[in-house]
Amino acid sequence: MSIDTKNVAEDALADLRGRYLTFFIDNTCYGIELLYISEIIGIQPITHIPGLPAYFKGIINLRGKVAPIIDVRLKLGQEERAYDDKTCIIMVNISDMQVGLIVDMVADVVSMDDALRNPPPDSGARTGDRYLSSIANVAGKVVLNIDCEKFFQSDLRPY
């Protein structure tokens, strides 16, 4: 029986692999591997915590659990903008911890196999580029895939 459950779990994981949630910041389309995402919630009251980098908007109450929220715009070094009804929080699981990402708008879930994805060019300096795992072209649309590990690296250990 345990073998069966293991297989089911593996199948489920395999299902998620290669699929990406796309979202927009301004007119740029970004993707995050579905594997990392636990849910998408609407914008809600955020309690600010002093003493954190500006891109930490604070913490929210997610059904009794407290989760920190990061504004992706600020993390990527862009201008902050007022939240509207399209603004969403994508809850991401990283190293067994939950973090929310504020994005302008969630777009779609798309499958991308390896052939579609190209490594990002080594352009160096700009903030944001160093978080990318690949750049894909899906149906004529350019998607910048964010590497979650890299994205949160500065917030996780080691110091």
Place this chain on the structure above:
Amino acid sequence: MAIDPSMEPMLEVFIYESTSLLEQLDEILLEAEKSKSFSDDNINEIFRTMHTIKGSSAMMEFTGISTLAHAVEDVFFILREDSSRLGSVGEQLFDLVFQASDFLKTEIESVQNSGEANKDPSAMIAELKHLASIMRGEAPAAAAPDAAPADAGSQPPPSGDPDMVRIRVFFEDGCQMENIRAFMLISQLKELCDKLESIPANPESDSTCCSEIIKNGLLLDLKPSGSLDDVIHSIENAVNIKTYEIVEDAAAPSAKAAEASAPAAGGEPAAAKPAAAPASPAASTPAAAAAGKVKQSLVSVNQAKLDQLMDLVGEIVTSESMVVGNPELRGLKLDNFHKSARELRKLTDELQDVVMSIRMVPLSGVFQRMNRIVRDMCKKLDKDVDLVTEGGDTEVDKTINEAIGDPFMHMIRNSMDHGIELPEVRLQKGKPAKGRVTLAAKNIGGEIVITISDDGQGLDTAVLMKKARENGLLTKPESEYTDKEIFGFIMLPGFSTNKEVTEFSGRGVGMDVVRQNLEKVGGTLSIDSKRGEGTTFIIKIPLTLAIVDGMELAVGNSVFTLPITSIKQSFKLSDGGQLVTDTDGSEMIMLRGQCYPLIRLHQIFGIDTQVTDLADGIIMQIENSEKVACIFADELLGEQQVVVKPFPKFLAKYEIKQMGLSGCTILGDGSISLILDANNLLSSYR
């Protein structure tokens, strides 16, 4: 060997019981080793412990455990007879018994994890036997009790007495209380016999032998005073007897009989039965019965259930606040409602206290384990170290208690291995040859502060710096590093100052793991060290699961909770008190002739608010054991009980606690309030 599902609950009890027994055993051994002798009480206690483990493990069919326990029991059996025999083996005995205790612990752990115990203790048993034979004198004469293994086979009716008869009696199925029935039968038969012994012995005092009697029957070795027929007749007439048989060939009884044999051997003159071993696994002996009597009225509870209970209580507290503080009730005159609400509040308070107290366990258990580690390391490292523990009665939450065991072990090992020098070196340095590691716990203002200090060589900042440089860990010019920051290096992953990896430390994972484990329960670790004088690790663990009474303070759009315990008073500036500004421009409040520093919450937390004039807001005077200060907020919202939640682990890198915030809490309306930490506020903003 798979465990029968029906044994599952028994397995849990077995694990629980054996673990606590083994812990006791360690305690006794350490004590005895210090005084280099066993008191009679200690010997009996160890004997009983081993006997119980032997019995219960045999019942669970863990033969490895039971045979080893048996071998240890044998050794202590000899000691019990004549404790002076300890002299002939001395230290060796302690080492061996400690090893045996460790073996049993790992086996029980493996039982817990996989339900199996397969390691072979035969080497250890051989050593124990060897030891036993030394203790008995070079030639283990027939006069000494033989330490032969349990399966020495049968227990024949004492030979040389042809009148002895062995009778096996089975009671009716399901007649219950077999032990009592056995006892009744025995007392009846006693009148008819010159000599009567039963297996199990003393069934009346131990109800656990019921199953044994059901399985193997009651064995009676008797010598009838009249004819055997009288006895048989009496058995036939006794109530609830299903069958009986006279075991003719005592030399070849069934395997079952062997298993059930000989509990009484311990009490019998050993000379009479050279081959009889105090063996019987599941059967009970007087010793086991005595152990049963001291059982306290304790219930062991699954921890997950306790966690759930705690969560539920937290929810109740929150929803109670939601009901009582419901905005829809505002402006209504509800005398009865408020009376009932107060009653409810009183009950929830009580409930909370009880639940909290259930979860609290003293630290002494963890401290005790450290004694053991220090002892072992002393031997292996040839160092002489005393472990001094203080405040073992400090109580912490169970989860915390579990989480800090490993970190303590690492830190003590570090202190012993790297900190304390060899005795010769210590003498050269003018220190006493005997090193000292102090483990002290204190409860200070809602935080448990535990210090682990040694009087060893201390940390060498130069070496640490060099190592950090080699590993490329430096992020700023070397001269800018403070001592504290340099000490902090040892908590980085992969950082070890020991040149060689030893059995105990040097791989550089230790302190990193320590820090991570402590952070899991919201604790912090700091290091203080003086070259040549020693190192101190300071651990601070908040009472994370606590529910606190707090005052809600509004500052701009934010709500803060200030624990009531740290509030001295609250007042408005207009009530008296005066703003004073010193030469640096820092503000102070003059109150009844005393000056207190003023902390403006909106300023230190960078919050936009309309209320910046002291006269418009509220001033709370806060205190800890050392200092008093005033904090300024916009408005006092009221009192509420809140459940403290730690900040998300994700934010662990940022030292929010240093900002004067100890955690957060979810208010009745679902919004989050940050909990102010008076200690940090007082120390960081002067």
